[in-house]
Amino acid sequence: MTTTHSRTAGPAGSSEPTAPAAPAARKTTYREAMREAMREAMRADERVFLMGEDVGRYGGCFGVSLGLLEEFGPERVRDAPLSESAFVGTGIGAALAGLRPIVEIMTVNFSLLALDQILNNAATLLHMSGGQLPVPLVIRMTTGAGRQLAAQHSHSLENWYAHIPGLRVLAPATLTDARCVLAPALADPDPVLIFEHGSLYNVSGDLPADPGPVDLDHAAVRRPGTDVSLITYGGSLPKALAAADDLAADGIGAEVVDLRTLRPLDDATVGGSVARTHRAVVVDEGWRTGSLAAEISARLTEQHFYDLDAPVERVCSAEVPMPYARRLEQAALPQADAITAAARRTLGEVGEEPG
Amino acid sequence: MSATRTPRTGRPTSRPGRAAAHRLALLESMLRVRRFEERCVELYSAARIRGFMHLYIGEEAVAAGVNEALTDEDAVVSTYREHGHALARGVPAEAIMAEMFGKVTGCSRGRGGSMHLFDVSRRFYGGNAIVGGGLPLAAGLALADRMTDRDRVTCCFFGDGAFAEGEFHETANLAALWGLPLLLVCENNLYAMGTALARHQAQTDLALRAAGYGMVAWAVDGMDVLAVEEAARRAAEGVRAGGGPHFLEMRTYRFRAHSMYDSDRYRDKTEIEQWKERDPVEGLARRLREAGELSDEARTALEDRLAAEIDAAVRAADQAPEEPIEDLLKYVTSPVKASRP
Numbered sequence: 012m013t014t015t016h017s018r019t020a021g022p023a024g025s026s027e028p029t030a031p032a033a034p035a036a037r038k039t040t041y042r043e044a045m046r047e048a049m050r051e052a053m054r055a056d057e058r059v060f061l062m063g064e065d066v067g068r069y070g071g072c073f074g075v076s077l078g079l080l081e082e083f084g085p086e087r088v089r090d091a092p093l094s095e096s097a098f099v100g101t102g103i104g105a106a107l108a109g110l111r112p113i114v115e116i117m118t119v120n121f122s123l124l125a126l127d128q129i130l131n132n133a134a135t136l137l138h139m140s141g142g143q144l145p146v147p148l149v150i151r152m153t154t155g156a157g158r159q160l161a162a163q164h165s166h167s168l169e170n171w172y173a174h175i176p177g178l179r180v181l182a183p184a185t186l187t188d189a190r191c192v193l194a195p196a197l198a199d200p201d202p203v204l205i206f207e208h209g210s211l212y213n214v215s216g217d218l219p220a221d222p223g224p225v226d227l228d229h230a231a232v233r234r235p236g237t238d239v240s241l242i243t244y245g246g247s248l249p250k251a252l253a254a255a256d257d258l259a260a261d262g263i264g265a266e267v268v269d270l271r272t273l274r275p276l277d278d279a280t281v282g283g284s285v286a287r288t289h290r291a292v293v294v295d296e297g298w299r300t301g302s303l304a305a306e307i308s309a310r311l312t313e314q315h316f317y318d319l320d321a322p323v324e325r326v327c328s329a330e331v332p333m334p335y336a337r338r339l340e341q342a343a344l345p346q347a348d349a350i351t352a353a354a355r356r357t358l359g360e361v362g363e364e365p366g
Numbered sequence: 367m368s369a370t371r372t373p374r375t376g377r378p379t380s381r382p383g384r385a386a387a388h389r390l391a392l393l394e395s396m397l398r399v400r401r402f403e404e405r406c407v408e409l410y411s412a413a414r415i416r417g418f419m420h421l422y423i424g425e426e427a428v429a430a431g432v433n434e435a436l437t438d439e440d441a442v443v444s445t446y447r448e449h450g451h452a453l454a455r456g457v458p459a460e461a462i463m464a465e466m467f468g469k470v471t472g473c474s475r476g477r478g479g480s481m482h483l484f485d486v487s488r489r490f491y492g493g494n495a496i497v498g499g500g501l502p503l504a505a506g507l508a509l510a511d512r513m514t515d516r517d518r519v520t521c522c523f524f525g526d527g528a529f530a531e532g533e534f535h536e537t538a539n540l541a542a543l544w545g546l547p548l549l550l551v552c553e554n555n556l557y558a559m560g561t562a563l564a565r566h567q568a569q570t571d572l573a574l575r576a577a578g579y580g581m582v583a584w585a586v587d588g589m590d591v592l593a594v595e596e597a598a599r600r601a602a603e604g605v606r607a608g609g610g611p612h613f614l615e616m617r618t619y620r621f622r623a624h625s626m627y628d629s630d631r632y633r634d635k636t637e638i639e640q641w642k643e644r645d646p647v648e649g650l651a652r653r654l655r656e657a658g659e660l661s662d663e664a665r666t667a668l669e670d671r672l673a674a675e676i677d678a679a680v681r682a683a684d685q686a687p688e689e690p691i692e693d694l695l696k697y698v699t700s701p702v703k704a705s706r707p
């Protein structure tokens with residue numbers, strides 16, 4: 012991996028692989044990259060359509076689908092009523108009947124109203140029908156905190172979905188991934204959930220002219236290092252990269268692993284990194300108890316117990332409904348300095364105990 | 367609806383000989399469900415069938431009648447009380463029995479059991495045991511037909527209990543809003559498990575409420591298979607003509623308990639006996655006998671044929687192999703992954 016990180020280039024843009032020979036990289040944002048991916052998919056395949064609340068005339072509650080209605084018309088960019096269960100289930104049925112729907116749910120919090128359809132139908136029909144009913148559906152939704160939206164618009168529940176067999180769960184964290192995961196997700200014969208961290212939409216940076224295919228089966232090493240592995244995904248990736256910068260200033264080489272696919276987890280890449288560094292810090296915006304970080308920690312102790320030189324550290328959200336006040340919200344979230352401190356602890360340096 | 371319009375399926379009912387044959391076919395369709403399920407009860411008592419099992423006995427006219435309005439191209443979405451819908455749709459008794467025996471030859475390869483029968487080759491999309499859970503999915507099948515200009519109807523069965531679920535109301539609104547080719551068949555058997563209709567619906571006239579969504583909706587005597595068929599044909603024609611979703615409230619009754627676990631304490635035995643006087647199977651048989659369309663010999667021959675069919679299904683299910691344990695994780699995800707570029 013040739014990933015380099017320069018702090019001045021901005022949080023997520025900096026995490027892109029730099030390909031010096033690449034022709035005409037262009038400036039874009041995470042939001043535009045995602046929109047571009049949808050536009051490309053809808054141009055390429057008539058079966059693809061977008062459905063969700065306010066995806067059409069409003070342009071998507073986070074502006075992701077702005078302009079798509081004008082290009083593709085109301086049949087293929089469908090404003091759905093506020094009926095999460097009905098329009099997610101409608102997406103499932105349409106997928107069964109041969110279409111390739113992209114269903115947008117405004118945020119993961121509202122996806123709970125469609126949890127029945129996602130778990131009891133999308134994830135289950137293939138198995139329950141003895142292989143007769145694959146569900147080629149893509150569901151996109153926003154996740155995460157950091158914008159002072161308080162306790163009903165800020166939680167990171169992707170781990171709940173990553174618990175479910177039958178689903179593929181993605182968390183694109185970079186511009187390239189935002190641009191490139193949709194096509195393979197649509198090509199997947201099974202349901203794919205894409206979690207877009209709300210803090211990433213405005214991230215801007217250079218997108219290579221031909222970013223190339225993204226491999227959904229593998230995690231990505233975003234920055235190589237030899238002393239400690241920082242394992243993370245989604246909205247926490249920029250924080251982990253910032254922490255790696257801080258550590259580098261003190262001569263500590265942190266390797267940053269971006270899970271990218273939360274289910275199925277890429278044990279080989281994660282484990283390979285830890286086998287090299289012998290220390291692991293897992294950073295996850297979900298609540299610590301029962302978190303994805305807990306799962307990764309368990310797998311590391313199962314598979315790499317003798318590689319580890321220190322207990323696995325976790326940096327997660329505090330166990331509290333996300334508060335509104337900025338100071339409180341920031342205190343509840345994983346932050347670069349907490350990641351740095353955790354990394355130092357794995358190296359035997361004095362640091363704060365985990366909260 | 368024009369009476370001269372040729373029905374799209376089923377046997378044409380214009381000539382008297384044909385009409386009688388058609389009525390006999392309806393009787394056979396209902397009787398198959400009745401006898402099949404009676405055998406299921408025995409097999410359940412013998413612990414050959416396990417899990418939750420919900421019987422359709424008493425409601426056979428709905429499945430048999432509605433099926434007449436559907437073509438092979440149409441789709442059916444059903445509930446956990448779906449033996450009747452599956453049989454009427456043509457899913458072989460053998461495949462259903464094998465499924466309930468947990469065998470690999472079952473219509474869901476033993477992954478589903480009684481509540482989750484699937485047969486995609488017959489566009490039978492199951493088998494949903496989340497009350498109301500099939501409705502959004504049915505809307506999606508219908509949406510796909512609309513978007514691809516296919517002249518097909520998706521028929522979704524659900525109960526009076528499901529009418530209280532958000533998924534029903536969300537789907538009714540969405541389907542009416544988008545004019546989806548959906549036939550909503552509410553099997554109002556007056557109970558959601560042990561809760562009587564008037565104890566779970568503020569307004570018990572379900573057709574009236576469905577009409578409030580802007581759909582054509584009416585109530586039908588669900589104990590009369592001919593009335594069911596006629597209503598279903600009219601509704602399906604309305605859907606095919608581009609009239610958007612149609613809603614039929616089938617007023618029916620289950621003669622047996624909710625499931626094999628239910629001791630049926632919540633209703634009066636006299637109520638059950640009164641409804642049994644309107645038995646859809648024997649009611650039609652009586653009419654045919656009185657019209658000289660069904661002789662005692664013909665009835666016996668029909669019974670023998672169905673018994674033989676069910677015997678064969680049980681035997682085949684018995685002898686069928688079980689899925690090997692090595693295949694436990696099969697069908698969790700699709701075998702060929704296209705995700706890698």
Ligand SMILES: Cc1ncc(C[n+]2csc(CCOP(=O)(O)OP(=O)(O)O)c2C)c(N)n1
Pocket residue numbers: 447495496497498524525526527528529553555557558559624
């Ligand atoms: C969402 C949900 N809630 C509760 C149940 C448990 N349950 C199974 S069947 C049933 C009653 C449903 O009644 P109705 O829709 O009238 O159908 P019927 O059984 O009468 O055919 C209930 C409450 C369930 N399966 N799903």
Ligand SMILES: [Mg+2]
Pocket residue numbers: 525526527553554555556557558559
């Ligand atoms: Mg009922």
